[in-house]
Amino acid sequence: xxxxxxxxxxxxxxxxxxxxxxxxxxxxxxxxxxxxxxxxxxxxxxxxxxxxxxxxxxxxxxxxxxxxxxxxxxxxxxxxxxxxxxxxxxxxxxxxxxxxxxxxxxxxxxxxxxxxxxxxxxxxxxxxxxxxxxxxxxxxxxxxxxxxxxxxxxxxxxxxxxxxxxxxxxxxxxxxxxxxxxxxxxxxxxxxxxxxxxxxxxxxxxxxxxxxxxxxxxxxxxxxxxxxxxxxxxxxxxxxxxxxxxxxxxxxxxxxxxxxxxxxxxxxxxxxxxxxxxxxxxxxxxxxxxxxxxxxxxxxxxxxxxxxxxxxxxxxxxxxxxxxxxxxxxxxxxxxxxxxxxxxxxxxxxxxxxxxxxxxxxxxxxxxxxxxxxxxxxxxxxxxxxxxxxxxxxxxxxxxxxxxxxxxxxxxxxxxxxxxxxxxxxxxxxxxxxxxx
Amino acid sequence: xxxxxxxxxxxxxxxxxxxxxxxxxxxxxxxxxxxxxxxxxxxxxxxxxxxxxxxxxxxxxxxxxxxxxxxxxxxxxxxxxxxxxxxxxxxxxxxxxxxxxxxxxxxxxxxxxxxxxxxxxxxxxxxxxxxxxxxxxxxxxxxxxxxxxxxxxxxxxxxxxxxxxxxxxxxxxxxxxxxxxxxxxxxxxxxxxxxxxxxxxxxxxxxxxxxxxxxxxxxxxxxxxxxxxxxxxxxxxxxxxxxxxxxxxxxxxxxxxxxxxxxxxxxxxxxxxxxxxxxxxxxxxxxxxxxxxxxxxxxxxxxxxxxx
Numbered sequence: 001x002x003x004x005x006x007x008x009x010x011x012x013x014x015x016x017x018x019x020x021x022x023x024x025x026x027x028x029x030x031x032x033x034x035x036x037x038x039x040x041x042x043x044x045x046x047x048x049x050x051x052x053x054x055x056x057x058x059x060x061x062x063x064x065x066x067x068x069x070x071x072x073x074x075x076x077x078x079x080x081x082x083x084x085x086x087x088x089x090x091x092x093x094x095x096x097x098x099x100x101x102x103x104x105x106x107x108x109x110x111x112x113x114x115x116x117x118x119x120x121x122x123x124x125x126x127x128x129x130x131x132x133x134x135x136x137x138x139x140x141x142x143x144x145x146x147x148x149x150x151x152x153x154x155x156x157x158x159x160x161x162x163x164x165x166x167x168x169x170x171x172x173x174x175x176x177x178x179x180x181x182x183x184x185x186x187x188x189x190x191x192x193x194x195x196x197x198x199x200x201x202x203x204x205x206x207x208x209x210x211x212x213x214x215x216x217x218x219x220x221x222x223x224x225x226x227x228x229x230x231x232x233x234x235x236x237x238x239x240x241x242x243x244x245x246x247x248x249x250x251x252x253x254x255x256x257x258x259x260x261x262x263x264x265x266x267x268x269x270x271x272x273x274x275x276x277x278x279x280x281x282x283x284x285x286x287x288x289x290x291x292x293x294x295x296x297x298x299x300x301x302x303x304x305x306x307x308x309x310x311x312x313x314x315x316x317x318x319x320x321x322x323x324x325x326x327x328x329x330x331x332x333x334x335x336x337x338x339x340x341x342x343x344x345x346x347x348x349x350x351x352x353x354x355x356x357x358x359x360x361x362x363x364x365x366x367x368x369x370x371x372x373x374x375x376x377x378x379x380x381x382x383x384x385x386x387x388x389x390x391x392x393x394x395x396x397x398x399x400x401x402x403x404x405x406x407x408x409x410x411x412x413x414x415x416x417x418x419x420x421x422x423x424x425x426x427x428x429x430x431x432x433x434x435x436x437x
Numbered sequence: 438x439x440x441x442x443x444x445x446x447x448x449x450x451x452x453x454x455x456x457x458x459x460x461x462x463x464x465x466x467x468x469x470x471x472x473x474x475x476x477x478x479x480x481x482x483x484x485x486x487x488x489x490x491x492x493x494x495x496x497x498x499x500x501x502x503x504x505x506x507x508x509x510x511x512x513x514x515x516x517x518x519x520x521x522x523x524x525x526x527x528x529x530x531x532x533x534x535x536x537x538x539x540x541x542x543x544x545x546x547x548x549x550x551x552x553x554x555x556x557x558x559x560x561x562x563x564x565x566x567x568x569x570x571x572x573x574x575x576x577x578x579x580x581x582x583x584x585x586x587x588x589x590x591x592x593x594x595x596x597x598x599x600x601x602x603x604x605x606x607x608x609x610x611x612x613x614x615x616x617x618x619x620x621x622x623x624x625x626x627x628x629x630x631x632x633x634x635x636x637x638x639x640x641x642x643x644x645x646x647x648x649x650x651x652x653x654x655x656x657x658x659x660x661x662x663x664x665x666x667x668x669x670x671x672x673x674x675x676x677x678x679x680x681x682x683x684x685x686x687x688x689x690x691x692x693x694x695x696x697x698x699x700x701x702x703x704x705x706x707x708x709x710x711x712x713x714x715x716x717x718x719x720x721x722x723x724x725x726x727x728x729x730x731x732x733x734x735x736x737x738x739x740x741x742x743x744x745x
Contacts, residue, residue, distance in 0.1 A: 084709045091497050113498045208597075277584075402711045405690070413694030418605050431518070435711070 033057075036064030036071040040340045043073045045097035047082045048325065051294040055358040056348075063347045070340045083401060090115050090330075098333050099341050102150055104324040105394045107142050108239065111149045112398055118147035119329040119342065128346045133365050138324055141393040150326035151345050152364035153352060156290035157320045157387045158222040159379070160308040166191055166212060166284040167306075177308040181257065184311045188214040188265050191284035200266065207266065215267045215285045216274035217258060220411040221394070221404070223287045226321045227254040229392045230314025235407060235432075236395055242436050246407070247429035256421050257313060259414055269415040278305065289323075293360030293379045307379040309386040322391035324364055356380075362387075402435045490718030497712035509719030519720060521695050522703040523727070529609050529699065530678040536617040537624055537673050538666070544621065545628035546654075559629070563622035570619070574686030577615045578602065581687075602688055605696040612683045612697055624669045631665035632658065667739045671732050678728060681705065700724055 048056045053076055064072050075097075077085060083106065089096030090110075102110065110116045120142070124131045131139070134152055142149050164174050170190040178184040189200050193212040198205040217223040228234055233250040237243040245251060261267040268274060268283070275295050277283040286292075287310070296305040310320040327345050329338065348355075352363035353370070360377050362369055362384050374381035397403050410428035413419040419427070494505045513519050544562055548555060565573070580586050581601040588598025601611040635658060643653050659666070681701040684691050690706070691698030704724070708717035 087497060087709065087712060109498065113500075115498065399711070405706065405710070408689075409692065409694050409698070412692045416603065416605055416693040418694045418696070427517075434515075 031075070033074045034071060035061055035074055036067070038064075038067065038069040038071045040069055040336055041071045041073060042099055042337060042341050042344060043075075043097045044344075045075050045077055045082070045086065045100040047077055047079045047101050049076055049078060050291070051298075052291060052355070052359040052361055055355045058358075059348055059351050059355065060344075062351075063344055066347075067340070067343065070344070072344070093332075096330060098330055098337055099344065100328050100330070101153070101325050102328045104138070104141050104150075104152065104326050105396050106400045107150055107326060107328065108144070108396050108398045109400055110328065111142075111144045112239075115331055116149055116328045117331045117333070118144075118149045119327075119338075119345065120148040120151040123151065123342055123345065124148065126342075128342060129349055133367050135322075135364070135366065135388075135391075137391070137393055138322065138364060141396060142324075142326055150328035151349060152324040152326050153348060154355065154361040155322060155324045155364040155387070156361045157310070157322050157383055157391060158226065158287060158289045159310050159320065159383055159386070161278065161286045161288055161292065161296065162306050162308055163278055163281060163284050164304055164306050165281060170284075174306045178311045181311070181313040184313060185265065187285075188261070188267065191215075192266050210266055212281065213266065213268045213274075213277070213283045215261065215287065216277070216283055217261065217267060217269060217287055217415075218274060219288075220408060222289050222321065224255060224258055224411060225394065226310050226319050226392070227257065227313050229319035229321075230254065230312065230316055232314070232316040234395050235403065236397055236436070238396060239398055242397065244429050244432050244436070246410075246432065247425050252421050252425055254314060255411070255414060255425060259421050262415050263417070275299075290360055290362070290379060290383055293377065294358075297360070297378075307382050309382045317390065318386075319390045319392050320386050322387055322393045324393075325361075397436070399435050403432050406431045406435065487718050487721050490715055491722040492719075493715045495714040495718075497708075497714050499712075505715070509716050510723070512716060513719060513723060518695065518698070518703055519700070522691075522698050522700040523724075525609065525696070525698055526678050526680060526700040529613055529680055529697075530674050532610065532613040533616050533677040533680075534670060534673040536613060537621050537677075538669055540617055541621045541624035541669070542628050544625045545632055546658075548625070548629060549632050559626075562625060565619050566622040568619070570682030571686060573615065573619045574683060577611075578687045581611055581615075603693050605693055608688055608693065608697045612680070612687060615687070616677065616680070616683060624673065627665050627669055628662065631662040635661045663739070667736070670739065671735050674735065675728055675732060678724075678731070 044060065046053065046056055057074070057076075060072055060074055064070060086096065086100065102116075107116075111118075120129075120139075123129050129151070131148075135155060138152050138155055139148055142152065160177070162174070167174055170187075172187060172190065178187050191212070192200050192210065192214040194206040195209040195211045196204065196206065197211075200207070225235070228245075228251055231250040231254040233245045233248050233254070235244075235246050235251075237245065258267075262269040274283050274286055275288075275292065278286050279296075279299055293307075310318075312318040327348065329341055329345075333341065349363075349365060352365060353368040353373070355361065356363050356368070356373060357376055360379050362373075362380065369384055374384075406428050410419075410424045414421055414424040418424075491509055492504060492506060493502055494508070495502045548559055548562075551558070582588075583598065583600050583603070587601070591598050599607055601607050639657055639661070640653060643657050648656065679701050680699050684697040684699055684702055685705075688697045691702050700720070701724075704717050704720045707713045707720065
C-alpha cells in the first residue's frame with residue numbers, strides 16, 4: 001500500500017517536472033504558419049523574432065488578407081540556426097524559402113554563389129520601388145556585378161542607452177553626451193559606484209564590490225566594430241582584395257581602448273545581455289542595438305532610459321555601424337511565385353514606417369523616415385542623425401560567418417584576459433587569412 | 438527393400454532437415470532485416486560516405502567536389518583550432534567519465550543499501566536522463582549565470598559568486614558537472630544491476646573472515662563488477678569526447694574564447710556553418726581514429742584485470 005502510494009506520488013512528480021520543462025521545450029522555433037488561402041504559395045523564412053517579429057507577422061497577415069490569390073507559408077527561425085538550416089535547404093534543392101530575411105553582411109555568401117537573385121534590381125526596373133529612396137551606401141553593400149540583389153527592408157545601428165536616474169545621481173545632464181574618448185572615460189568614472197557609494201579614485205573605493213557598473217559591452221559587433229572605423233580601420237576590406245586589417249596597429253589601438261575599459265575602468269565584459277541590470281539601476285550605460293528600444297519602452301519607468309549616439313572614441317572620425325535586414329529571393333523561384341513575392345516585398349517596404357513605430361527600427365526608405373517619428377520613438381532622432389552623418393555599413397565577406405566566429409572568440413579571449421590584445425588579434429588575423437584562402 | 442525405404446526415408450528426413458534449417462535461417466534473416474536495413478542506411482552508409490568525403494574538397498554552397506587525396510589531413514595539421522578543440526574534448530571526457538563513474542557507483546551502492554524509498558530514489562536519480570540537452574542547457578545556463586540561483590545561494594552563505602560559464606578556468610568543469618548531473622542515472626542502473634549480481638554468500642564469507650566495509654568494497658565488490666566498470670568507462674568516454682549540445686547551448690558555441698570549444702563543435706561548424714564538408718569529413722575520420730585508440734587502450738589497461 002505504502003509502495004503504491006509512493007509510486008503514484010512519484011509519477012505525479014515526474015509529470016509535474018515534465019510539464020515544468022515543457023515551456024523550455026516549446027521554445028523550439030520553426031513552426032510554419034499558413035497565412036491566406038490562395039493558390040500561389042510563397043515560402044517565407046524570417047529571422048525576426050520578438051517585437052520586430054510580431055510586427056513583421058502583422059504585416060504579412062495583412063498582405064495575405066489583401067491578396068486572396070496568395071498563401072504564405074511563414075516560418076520564424078532563430079538567427080542562431082537560420083543560416084545552418086538555409087544552407088541545408090539550398091543544398092537539398094527543396095524545402096527552402098522563396099523569400100527570406102538576410103543581414104546585408106551575409107549577402108555575398110549567397111549572391112556570389114548564385115543562390116539568390118537580383119530581385120531589387122528587377123523591382124527598380126519595373127518601377128515598383130524607387131532606387132533613389134534608399135541610402136547609396138546601403139545599396140552599394142548589396143550590389144554585385146552592378147545589380148542590386150536583396151531589397152533592404154530596414155536600416156538600423158547601435159548607440160548608448162543611458163539610465164537617466166544614474167546620470168542625475170552623477171550630476172550629468174541627459175542632454176550632454178560625451179564629446180570624446182577622454183570625456184567618456186570621465187563619465188565612466190562618475191557613473192561607477194561601489195557598495196559604499198564611492199567612485200573610482202575616491203579614497204576607500206572598493207573595486208571588488210561594485211554596486212553600479214558604468215557600462216556593459218556585450219556584443220562586439222555593436223561595441224568594438226564601430227570603434228575600428230573611428231581608428232580608420234576595419235576587420236577586412238571588401239572582396240576580391242579581402243585584405244585582413246584586424247592585426248593592424250590601428251585595430252590594436254581600438255581594441256586596446258576596450259581592453260582598458262574592462263581591466264582598468266570596471267566595465268562589464270562577459271555578460272551578453274544586461275537589460276534587466278539597467279532597469280534595476282545596477283548599470284549606467286549600455287552599448288546596444290536599435291532593436292533593444294522595444295524592451296526598454298515596454299519595461300522602463302517613465303523616462304528612465306535615454307539614448308545617446310555611439311560616442312566618438314577614436315582619433316580619425318566619429319562613426320556608428322549600419323546594418324540592414326534585407327529581403328532576398330531564391331534563384332530557382334517559379335515565375336508566378338516571383339511576381340507574388342515582388343508584390344509582398346513592395347507591400348512590406350511601403351509599410352516599413354509602421355514597422356519602425358512598433359519596433360524602433362528605422363525604415364530603409366529615406367522618404368519614410370519622417371520627422372514626426374522622432375517624437376514617437378525616443379531612439380529615432382539620435383540614431384538616424386548619426387547614421388546619416390557617420391554610418392558605416394558593416395564589413396561584408398563571402399566567409400562572413402566564419403570570420404565573425406573568429407572575431408567573436410578573439411574578443412572574448414582578450415576581454416577575459418586569456419590573451420593580450422596583440423596575441424588575440426594576431427591569432428585572429430592568421431585564422432581569417434586561412435579561412436579566406 | 439528395407440534399406441531402400443530406409444535410404445528414401447533418410448533422404449526425406451535430410452531434405453526436411455535442410456529445409457527446416459533454411460527456414461530457420463530465413464526466419465533469422467527476417468528478424469535481422471529491420472535492423473540490417475537501418476544499419477546499412479543510417480550507419481554503414483554515412484560512415485562510408487564520410488570516409489570518402491575525407492578525401493575530397495567539397496564546398497557545399499559553391500558546389501565544388503573534387504578528389505584531393507590527403508590534403509584535408511594536411512590542413513588538420515596546420516589548424517590550431519582542431520588541436521585546441523581536441524584537447525578540450527579530451528579534458529572534458531576525462532573529467533566527466535571519472536565524475537560519472539564515481540557518482541554513479543556511489544549512488545548505486547547507496548541505493549543497494551537502503552530499503553525505504555529505494556524505488557523513489559532510483560527513479561528520481563534516473564529522471565534527468567529523460568530530459569533533452571536543450572532543456573538541461575537552458576536550466577543550467579540560468580542556474581550558473583552571474584546573477585543566477587547558485588550565486589544567490591552562495592551570497593546568502595556569505596561567499597562571493599563566480600562567473601561559471603564566462604571564466605576560462607571554470608567553464609569546462611561547470612559543463613562537466615552539468616553533464617554528470619544529467620547523465621549519471623544510466624551508469625548507476627548498470628552498476629546497480631552488477632551489484633545485485635554479486636552473490637550475497639561472498640559478502641557473508643568476507644564478513645565472517647572479519648572484513649570491514651572498506652575491505653569488502655575494494656576486495657569483493659569492485660573486482661566482481663569490473664566488467665560493468667570497463668563497459669561504463671569505455672562507453673562514457675566515447676560518448677563524452679563527442680560533447681556538443683552543452684557548449685553549443687550554454688557557452689555560445691565554445692566560449693569564452695575557445696575555452697569550451699570542442700572537436701564536434703569544430704566539425705559541425707566547418708560542415709554546416711562554413712560549408713567545408715570535405716574538411717569536416719577528414720576531421721570526423723580523425724576523431725574516429727582517436728576514439729578507437731583510446732577505447733583500445735582502455736580495454737588493454739583495464740581488461741587485463743577483468744574476469745568475465
